[in-house]
Amino acid sequence: MTAGADASQRTPTWKKVIRDPQAAITIGLLAAIFLIGALTPLIAPHGPNDADLSMVNAPVGTSGYLLGGDESGRDIFSRLLHSINTAAISALIGTTVALIVGVTGGLVGGYFNRATQSITEWTFALLMTLPGVLLLIILMPVTGGDYRATMFVFGFLLAPGIYRIVRNLVLGVKNELYVDAARVSGLGNVRILGRHVLSIVRGPIIIAAAFMAGSAIAVQSGLAFLGVGSTEIPSFGAMISSGFRNLYVAPAQFLWPSLLLGVITASLVLLGNALRDTLEGSKPKAKKVGAGQRVVADVERDGPTDPDALLVIRDLGIAYPGVDGAPNEVVRGVNLSLAPGDVLGLVGESGSGKTQTAFSTLGVLPSEAVITGGSIRFDGRELLGLDDTSMAALRGSAIAYIPQEPMSNLDPSFRVGSQLVEGLRAATSMPRKDAKARVIALLDRCGIVDPQRTFDAYPHEISGGMAQRVLIAGAVASRPKLLIADEPTTALDVTVQAEILDLLRDLQHELGMAVLLVTHNFGVVADICDRIAVMKEGEIVENGAAEEIFGAPRHEYTRMLLGSILDEDAVRTDPPAAVKGVAS
Ligand SMILES: Nc1ncnc2c1ncn2[C@@H]1O[C@H](COP(=O)(O)OP(=O)(O)OP(=O)(O)O)[C@@H](O)[C@H]1O
Known part of the structure; x- marks a missing residue:
């Protein structure tokens, strides 16, 4: 703070x-x-009523x-x-x-x-x-x-x-x-x-x-x-x-x-x-920018950039008005860097600020959130302060998102296929026929056994695991440079979790996209991430290569989280990749 x-x-x-x-x-x-x-x-x-007639209208x-x-x-x-x-x-x-x-x-x-x-x-x-x-x-x-x-x-x-x-x-x-x-x-x-x-x-x-x-x-x-x-x-x-x-x-x-x-x-x-x-906190007056994101401090548009990084977050602060109206900072001084094709795991307990950090990158913080300072630079471009139209153009094309609750992100009134085609066409202006062909091919690639049937199904006709595959297919359809996945496996059962992680890893290799994986689970991180950033109470407490963090965690909180892997159901039955790397 x-x-x-x-x-x-x-x-x-x-x-x-x-x-x-x-x-x-x-x-x-x-x-x-x-x-x-x-x-x-x-x-x-x-x-008050004492009257003296000699004082009538006295000067x-x-x-x-x-x-x-x-x-x-x-x-x-x-x-x-x-x-x-x-x-x-x-x-x-x-x-x-x-x-x-x-x-x-x-x-x-x-x-x-x-x-x-x-x-x-x-x-x-x-x-x-x-x-x-x-x-x-x-x-x-x-x-x-x-x-x-x-x-x-x-x-x-x-x-x-x-x-x-x-x-x-x-x-x-x-x-x-x-x-x-x-x-x-x-x-x-x-x-x-x-x-x-x-x-x-x-x-x-x-x-x-x-x-x-x-x-x-x-x-x-x-x-x-x-x-x-x-x-x-x-x-x-x-x-x-x-x-x-x-x-x-x-x-x-x-x-x-x-x-x-x-x-x-x-x-x-x-x-x-x-x-x-x-x-009621009507001060300070915040300027409304981006997709509902408000920035009260000037963002550092001219700060140094890392030419090799796809995403650079510097000194990010996010606050919400507290009960008494005063701003309550939930993310403070966050610094992150993600190279093209890298997988970064953002780990931390519930409420540590992971989702807020991810949402600010996507430009979808709730309207009451205020960005108190810092910078988010994606592909050399400052995202904080971008207008709604520019941010919406980036979302779904260069930056894609996979949510935690696949079902709640599919509209029950429309068929799965039409939702994916609509999203892909909005991002790429592709002809409908080509978009449909790409979506069916991607559903197939994402491990859906009968892609045409799933394409024609309504959300309630598919399982949670299938819904997550559908959303992954939708997210990668526009070949994004950055995929943000917020607890993509938490709502799924353990076997499906492992399959989804395998799919994400394979797609990441094939498409060479960078992935920002938000999770509270070190098991998931170990499975897929090259780098790890550990968040606690709105701040990054440790940040480094996955092997280093698994081999020699420096922060007490990281050690505690690592210890908790042993307490959780294993996501995979084989040892995590990062742990294997350290051991060998
Ligand atoms: N709309 C909001 N208004 C006020 N505070 C909020 C709001 N949304 C989130 N917060 C606060 O921001 C803090 C960080 O939340 P965030 O969702 O980023 O946590 P998280 O690490 O992703 O946890 P989880 O895994 O449980 O989602 C929390 O303390 C939360 O209470």
Whole structure:
């Protein structure tokens, strides 16, 4: 792992938030304002409703009336301080109620069965149809004009927004395997919701809370401006309304509460945006290149090249956004080189980054993957940053691929032959008749007993071993320079595995193609590879000729993997080629 990625993984969320200048400034401003609000009893010279008729419309700077007096002779400065607290309490009540109602509804509606979901959907849809601010005004006789009761009701009106966010997130994660695993391991629904599901929705909830706090303050001020509710309560809205009436007499009366209200609501909205960037990882902006592959770092197109190598991977890094949005590097500083006609085994335990390395070469990483740096040069051409069309032209012609699960790579709706012919024609523009002849000849060459029958069969009519032979035939049909085989024998039984490896080895000799063989099995590597690269936790830990690595493995991890050959079913009954080479 690079130092940068390491650091970003360990950094706690709150540290990442305050490192964002927008978040730091808005949090600082809001903290200062609300702290001053909390200190009101100590610093306010007058009560919020203390009126002195001699101070009516007193100018700014009048002794004891720092910001002057309002139309009733009340101290504007003191009223501003009290209004900060009214705003804070409004935000607190509105947001808390919305979160409790919305999050609970979303968790329940998303997680439990269809009937529960219908009830929650119906309830929140009903809440959404209620006429917002108008309802708050209509309910004044019920709330008694108390802004706290009004904000309590407003919380319910805000809840559907939270409900939708949470419900959608929960629907997305509830069928994940780790949630199933938690269920199977006996965890109750409440524990699963609390531990596995709530952690996913935490980020979006925090972001929404910032926006909701802003809208609660804005609505409370709006109602007070309209004169709805108790006139005893100091609030920005009431002060703006009073200042508005006096606009031509004392314009500053209008300015102070408007300014403070603007700073508070704008800070909350900007804070929400900054939280979204940090928690949902909308930074850094990645450039979308290649077949869905995104590169954030400049690739080294002008770096030194090895003229004898067909494929040179240098310092490759691949990352995925983690749960907290920070990039999590799954491949780091990978260097590989493959000469024409060479067979390189990429070995390592599950999750070590083999497939990601192979997929980046094929240009088929998932769209959420980001290439953080490095270079992949094939036949003298840089692949990172190639556009979709150029990459698609290379795939299936100069670079071919054999997958782990042969059956899932054949479309059940089409006959085997038509799929192979289509692929070959896309890569070579060969006439249909010639393509068909080549495919049948290749099916024969790949050990299929009745090639015409297999050509006409649907995928479900052939066995797994045959399907893998079909895919190998399809992969080599365009005579690629490089064949990438990702665990090509793992899904097959042991006898078929050996036959497929024999076939791959023979085809590799006949066609002189280079092969990048991805596997976790050293037995397979020993059978076919000239060179070996061992991957562990996203990095290459050992790389060299097969004889050297089998004869004198340097890395402890390689020794451990080699030891495990003895524990696995032998792929072949005769000793592996590389081992024989060492022994003799
Ligand atoms: N779409 C994805 N989102 C996030 N992480 C991913 C994604 N795909 C793969 N990874 C992570 O990348 C790491 C490397 O995966 P990779 O598939 O390359 O492993 P592998 O060595 O090929 O293992 P296996 O043989 O099990 O496929 C793993 O930790 C995996 O969790």
